[in-house]
Amino acid sequence: MSAVAVALRLTSGPVLTGGLDFSFTADSYHARSTPGHLDKLRRHNRFRDLFNAAAFAPGAREAVSKSGAAARSNPAMRNYRKLFEQEFAGEGRLFDIVSGGLPLGIPALREKEFFDILESGGNQNAAAQTERSANAGETKTAVSGETLAAFIEAEKKRLTTLRDILSGKSQAEAAGLEILVDECDYLWAHFPDYAEAGERRPAAGDFSAGTPQAISFLKRIQAEAGSMLAIFELLAEK
Incomplete structure (x- = not known):
């Protein structure tokens, strides 16, 4: 979701999303090297059989998909959706x-429609989009390449600093860490538990005390920071 927000912020044309299904299928695994039958083989003993090597976890429940067919999802994925x-x-x-x-609550494109957008370089229906934006009272401001590059470099520096603090490569006071965490709120604002709490993160005192909640929160931010830093580095190359 952070990548979607960044794409919308940095572009003015259509943004296409793929892979955001928030569900499991019976046999489509996360990666080729992680099929369920290997896990079954590892766990196999006289108390565990080799059947039902499904791709979804036992806690997944049936839900209605975009097409109306059944899909499997768990509470965490449903909250993200x-x-x-x-x-x-x-x-x-x-x-x-x-x-x-x-379902994501956004329009779905047929195959021909999204290929038309890709072939047009994202300019398809640009006039219609401009008209919709004008009718909605939106103001589009052109961003120069230099401004965009400066923004990317500033975010890279901020994310690198945060990552180094969380990995122990550098030190920071709780107040300084709190400022960085707030400046990089796009790393954690989508966490379901904090979004439902009105985006209230652990307090600076929790960071200093190293409470379990704060440690869990910071570990998740560290993982997100690495992913987002990779996105900004990719953008910087373009």
């Missing part, structure tokens, strides 16, 4: 190109 719809359902430039999974 709910948050996605809450954040992006009103965004007119965002389109879904995946036919399966849970």
Whole structure:
């Protein structure tokens, strides 16, 4: 979801999303090297059989997919889907190109439609989008390449500093860490537990005391920071 927010912020044309299905299938695993039958083989003993090597966890429950067919999802994924719809359902430039999974609350494109957008370089229906934005009272401000490059470099520096603090490579006072965490709120604002709490993160005192909640929160931010830093580095190369 952070990548979607960045794409919407840095572009003015259509943004296509794929892979955001927030659900499991019976046999499509996370990666080729992680099929369920290998896990079954590792766990196999006289108390555990080798059947039902499904791709979804035991806690997954049946839900209705975009196509109306059954899909498997768990509470965490359903919360992420709910948050996605809450954040992006009103965004007119965002389109879904995946036919399966849970509904996202944004328009879905047929195959020909999204290929037409790709072939047009994202300029398809630009006039219609401009008109919709004008009718909605939106003001589009052109961003120069230099401004965009400066923004990317500043975010890279901020994320690198935060990552180094969280990994122990550098030190920072709790107050300084708190400022960085707030400046990089896009790393954690989508966490379902904090979004539902009105985006209230652990307090600076929790960071200093090293409470379990704060440690868990910071570990998750550290993982997000690495992913987002990779995105900004990729953008900097373009």
